[in-house]
Amino acid sequence: MNTLFDKIWDAHVVQNVEDGPTQLYIDRLYAHEVTSPQAFEGLRQRGIQCFRPERIVCMPDHNTPTHDQDKPIEDAVGRNQVETLAQNAAEFGLTHYGMMNQRNGIIHVVGPERGLSLPGMTIVCGDSHTSTHGAMGAVAFGIGTSEVEMVMASQCILQQKPQSMRINVEGTLGVGVTAKDLALYLMSRITTSGATGYFIEYAGSAIRQLSMEGRLTLCNLSIEMGARGGFIAPDEVTFEYLKGREFAPKGEEWDKAVAYWRTLFSGEDAVFDKELTFSAEEVEPMVTYGTNPGMGMGITQQIPSLETVDIAGHTSYLKSLEYMGFKPGQQLLGTHVDYVFLGACTNGRIEDFRAFAQLVKGRRKADHVTAWLVPGSWLVLSQIKEEGLDKVLEASGFELRQPGCSACLAMNDDKIPAGKLSVSTSNRNFEGRQGPGARTVLASPLVAAAAAVTGVITDPRTLLVG
Amino acid sequence: MKQKFDIIQSTCVPLPLENVDTDQIIPARFLKATTRDERFFGENLFRDWRYDAEGNPRPDFVLNNPTYSGQILVAGKNFGSGSSREHAAWAIAGYGFRVVISSFFADIHKNNELNNFVLPVVVSEEFLSELFVSIQTNPKTEVKVDVPNQTVTNLSTGHSEHFDINGYKKYCLMNALDDIDFLLENQSKIEAFESRR
Numbered sequence: 001m002n003t004l005f006d007k008i009w010d011a012h013v014v015q016n017v018e019d020g021p022t023q024l025y026i027d028r029l030y031a032h033e034v035t036s037p038q039a040f041e042g043l044r045q046r047g048i049q050c051f052r053p054e055r056i057v058c059m060p061d062h063n064t065p066t067h068d069q070d071k072p073i074e075d076a077v078g079r080n081q082v083e084t085l086a087q088n089a090a091e092f093g094l095t096h097y098g099m100m101n102q103r104n105g106i107i108h109v110v111g112p113e114r115g116l117s118l119p120g121m122t123i124v125c126g127d128s129h130t131s132t133h134g135a136m137g138a139v140a141f142g143i144g145t146s147e148v149e150m151v152m153a154s155q156c157i158l159q160q161k162p163q164s165m166r167i168n169v170e171g172t173l174g175v176g177v178t179a180k181d182l183a184l185y186l187m188s189r190i191t192t193s194g195a196t197g198y199f200i201e202y203a204g205s206a207i208r209q210l211s212m213e214g215r216l217t218l219c220n221l222s223i224e225m226g227a228r229g230g231f232i233a234p235d236e237v238t239f240e241y242l243k244g245r246e247f248a249p250k251g252e253e254w255d256k257a258v259a260y261w262r263t264l265f266s267g268e269d270a271v272f273d274k275e276l277t278f279s280a281e282e283v284e285p286m287v288t289y290g291t292n293p294g295m296g297m298g299i300t301q302q303i304p305s306l307e308t309v310d311i312a313g314h315t316s317y318l319k320s321l322e323y324m325g326f327k328p329g330q331q332l333l334g335t336h337v338d339y340v341f342l343g344a345c346t347n348g349r350i351e352d353f354r355a356f357a358q359l360v361k362g363r364r365k366a367d368h369v370t371a372w373l374v375p376g377s378w379l380v381l382s383q384i385k386e387e388g389l390d391k392v393l394e395a396s397g398f399e400l401r402q403p404g405c406s407a408c409l410a411m412n413d414d415k416i417p418a419g420k421l422s423v424s425t426s427n428r429n430f431e432g433r434q435g436p437g438a439r440t441v442l443a444s445p446l447v448a449a450a451a452a453v454t455g456v457i458t459d460p461r462t463l464l465v466g
Numbered sequence: 467m468k469q470k471f472d473i474i475q476s477t478c479v480p481l482p483l484e485n486v487d488t489d490q491i492i493p494a495r496f497l498k499a500t501t502r503d504e505r506f507f508g509e510n511l512f513r514d515w516r517y518d519a520e521g522n523p524r525p526d527f528v529l530n531n532p533t534y535s536g537q538i539l540v541a542g543k544n545f546g547s548g549s550s551r552e553h554a555a556w557a558i559a560g561y562g563f564r565v566v567i568s569s570f571f572a573d574i575h576k577n578n579e580l581n582n583f584v585l586p587v588v589v590s591e592e593f594l595s596e597l598f599v600s601i602q603t604n605p606k607t608e609v610k611v612d613v614p615n616q617t618v619t620n621l622s623t624g625h626s627e628h629f630d631i632n633g634y635k636k637y638c639l640m641n642a643l644d645d646i647d648f649l650l651e652n653q654s655k656i657e658a659f660e661s662r663r
């Protein structure tokens with residue numbers, strides 16, 4: 001007990017239902033166009049309003065095209081979904097940042113960067129990557145549409161309290177190794193179901209050294225280990241990041257808030273249901289070779305042989321490699337790459353674009369590679385321009401697109417064609433995730449950049465100078 | 467849909483794969499609907515495993531194999547991982563499954579099933595592998611899921627196991643009540659919480 005999770009959870013308990021779940025109060029609900037229409041429909045059928053409309057923020061991101069956003073969306077069905085969100089937000093009196101609004105972008109990028117997601121909050125969204133907001137020191141988790149309706153109707157959710165897990169990462173990540181690699185490494189060790197039923201607190205010196213962007217990337221991927229969510233106790237890095245953000249508290253309110261946030265940490269005597277420790281020095285740049293994010297390895301390694309896989313999993317393992325067109329024991333270095341995707345709520349932030357630009361600077365995009373560079377929000381795009389990164393990228397033959405989920409999930413125009421190999425900074429390599437038949441290798445922005453300029457899977461460390 | 471649960475006895479559809487993610491249960495391109503038309507989602511359950519790119523049924527996929535049918539889906543470990551899309555639960559319900567048996571479910575998906583009156587039944591690895599064998603040897607193998615007593619029985623072998631479900635959810639399932647009904651009755655508690663924080 002006395003974990004940070006307990007502190008935040010306990011402060012939000014409305015009641016514990018007898019022999020049942022906890023009724024938990026929710027500070028912030030985000031809604032996007034895909035998982036909300038049926039929730040609004042449910043409210044209408046019940047003839048009720050949103051209970052606390054001021055706590056709800058809506059924005060479309062999944063269907064938005066990454067070009068010509070000032071024009072109507074060509075795909076009529078996608079357009080209908082985006083318009084339905086705008087209409088619903090208006091009908092129920094909710095804040096809505098539509099396409100072309102400078103506050104629009106992927107919800108999990110916008111929430112933190114606008115100061116809408118704050119330490120100590122409970123945050124939910126009908127989206128599994130809501131775990132991202134945990135980086136701010138919040139209890140944030142993804143929910144289904146019925147649960148979205150529940151929160152709209154009552155600002156509460158019924159949840160079973162998850163178990164607690166602490167993952168300590170000690171030491172310092174090597175040159176060319178990013179938060180994304182750390183996350184892929186943890187997943188490869190813990191597996192995609194290893195943290196199911198748990199809420200993870202990330203701790204240790206390597207975590208403290210991560211920037212806010214790095215923390216957001218790491219927490220984003222908590223769900224890929226099966227965890228309900230993952231978070232990091234707020235510290236100076238968090239406060240520094242939040243100060244002056246649009247919706248963060250100001251003046252006296254700020255001082256009060258920071259004073260409270262400083263109390264948000266797990267006590268010395270905190271007891272976790274499970275505790276794991278890893279060393280940062282062990283982590284290499286990572287790539288995935290299969291069709292779930294836990295199937296990852298160091299970029300210089302070989303795909304595990306069949307004998308190392310649990311016998312019950314053989315069928316799934318072989319099916320997965322067959323889909324990818326890879327063989328057990330194979331090395332991926334030098335593998336031909338068709339597409340490179342930089343973006344998504346995992347790696348669509350300013351730091352990711354800095355890393356990508358740093359590596360491609362003075363080099364040229366490989367001719368046969370199609371590269372999609374998609375900032376996570378309009379704010380990220382304007383930062384890119386302010387810092388002149390757009391010029392660097394352009395000089396190397398890259399183009400920036402407009403913000404949105406893009407090729408992360410093939411709901412908009414950005415789909416990877418069947419059979420093509422994509423090195424992607426997104427978070428899921430499931431069969432067909434980036435388009436029917438698309439083959440996805442998950443990696444960091446640096447690995448993506450190295451693939452983009454060499455046209456094959458390449459260890460970025462061999463291209464980084466100094 | 468809201469249906470009261472009591473005892474369900476049925477043949478099963480086996481899907482002996484691990485880590486079946488929600489992108490496979492219902493691919494993203496079917497998420498554009500703005501209504502909760504379960505029939506539509508049910509028709510597209512496991513779409514890309516079930517049909518080829520031209521829309522022809524793939525004969526090797528179990529849902530296209532008339533040997534297997536029933537209200538119970540039996541799946542490998544870690545069923546429903548990945549995306550939170552409730553559409554996956556709607557597709558399972560829309561297809562006509564009322565129970566999913568596995569040795570392990572992903573969290574969000576499990577809640578989504580429960581919220582749509584599909585019962586996720588967690589069994590031991592041994593029970594699950596035995597059940598797969600029973601179904602393979604005899605596709606007419608029936609399973610009995612007794613919600614009041616929280617037991618699941620493989621009627622081919624007679625082996626039975628207890629399964630967990632909290633008292634509140636059990637009450638909801640047996641009486642076809644959902645969480646929102648419950649929360650709306652509790653408004654004053656929520657207001658009291660808001661004023662004391």
Ligand code: SF4
Nearest residue numbers: 129344345405408409
């Ligand atoms: S970027 Fe990808 S993972 Fe993130 S919210 Fe969009 S679709 Fe989901």
